[in-house]
Amino acid sequence: MRKFWYLVLMLAMVAVPAMSGAAHAKDMKVGFVYVSPIGDAGYSYAHDLGRQAIAEMPGVSTSFVESVAEGADAERVILNMARKGYDIIFATSFGYMDPSLKVSKKFPNVNFMHCSGYKTSTNMSAYFGRMYQARFLAGMVAGSMTKSNKLGYVGAFPIPEVIRGINAFALGAQSVNPNVEVRVVWSKTWYDPATEKEAAKSLLDVGCDVIAQHQDSPAPQEAAQERGVYSVGYNSDMSQFAPNSHLTAAVWNWAPFYTDVVNKVKSGEWKHGNYWVGMDKGIVGLAPYGKMVPENVRNTVDARKAEIISGAYQVFSGPVFDQEGKERVAAGKHATDEELLGMTWFVKGVIGTTE
Known part of the structure; x- marks a missing residue:
């Protein structure tokens, strides 16, 4: 009888690690690479809220690396995640596109997801949101609130994503205020609070009384509040940094998309491709209006x-017409996705260059 129970005990001891290994095998590892600090506002912060949502899913573990420079450093971080057996890697900045593509070819069983780019492969998808829709609405707010009819826009880099957002903002403002103009200054940064604040000040110095932006830091918002004028944030609700100036913000909500990707990868339903989702899916939207925005x-x-x-309603x-008065989208037509993704020109009423 003693031998019988000894055998049962030994079998149980063997079964426990086997069962533990099986449970571990079901866990999905998901990694995120961010171009800026997560902080408490901005682009990487918005993505990390999405990561936190999937971290709550059963059988899913997540990790991230923040402040990863675009280029060789990004390739190193992405490669390290792939080597560690991550099932999905979300590379969340435009400059991570080529590094992600390069690493994806070496790890065909890993699902690579690149945000804001356009290159894809059999195991790499491109994804983004139609932020220009929220930009248009934010422009409507700014155009309604300006007194000088001069709106300032601190742009990051002159790439189609940013140019498209500036154009949408301008069109939104013009839809409620035909006399408005949008002045653009390029910071050539994604996250550099000092540089971005100085860029905002240069716009304030020429009479702009609403400041918008396309960067991660709330520095342009702070500059606006210091001068007693209005501002429009980006990526996340930035009202805490400029409560007396912040009209609203064009914001991201990545949780629905990231949850959908993880569920479909787990079930084997995910299909790689190019995904560009909009306000109807809840991916982009507006932050709550500031108290100063009239009913x-x-x-x-x-x-x-x-x-x-x-x-x-279609934004474009x-x-x-562009700055030179050339018709870019004919009456009765809508800009195609191909035209939007390749946009390198400013609409009429925008003051600045696309360089």
Whole structure:
């Protein structure tokens, strides 16, 4: 009898690690690479909120590396994750595109996800959100609130993503205020608070009384508040940094998309390709309005938002003219996705160069 129970005990001891190994095998490892510090606002912060959402999913573990420079450093970090057996790697900055593509070819069983780019492979997808929809709405707010009819925009880099957002912002502002102009200054940064604040000040110095931005830091918001004028944030709600100036912000909500990707990879349903999702999927939107935004402005913007979500309104609807007066989108037409993704020109009413 003693031998019988000894045998049962030995079998149990063998079974426990085997069962533990099986459970471990079911865990999905998901990695994120960020171009800036997560902090408490901005682009990487918004992505990390999405990461936190999937970290709550059963059988999923996540990790991240922040402040990773684009280029060789990004390739090193992405390669390290792939070697460690990550199932999905989200590379969240435009400059991570080529490093992700290069590493993806060496690890065909890893799912690579690159944000804001356009290159894909059999195991690498490109994904982004139609932020220009939220930019248009934010422009409506700014155009309604300006007194000088001069809006300032601190741009990051002159790439189609940023140019498209500036154009959408301008079109939104012009839709409620035909006399408005948008002045652009390039910071050539994604995250450099000092540089971005100085860029905002240069726009304030020429009479702009609403400041918008395309960077991670809230420095342009702070510059606006210091001068007693309004601001429009980006990536996440930045009202805590400029509560007296912050009108709203064009914001990201990555949780629905990241959750969908993880679920489909786990079930074997994920198909690699190019995904560009919009306001109808809840990926982009507006932060809550500041207390200074009148009810009539809120109602007008909310009505347009509903039309964008339903598909009844297209942001880049013709006629749309560029700075030189050339018709870029004909009357009765809408800009195609190909035209939007390759946009390298400014609309009429934008003051600045695309260089």
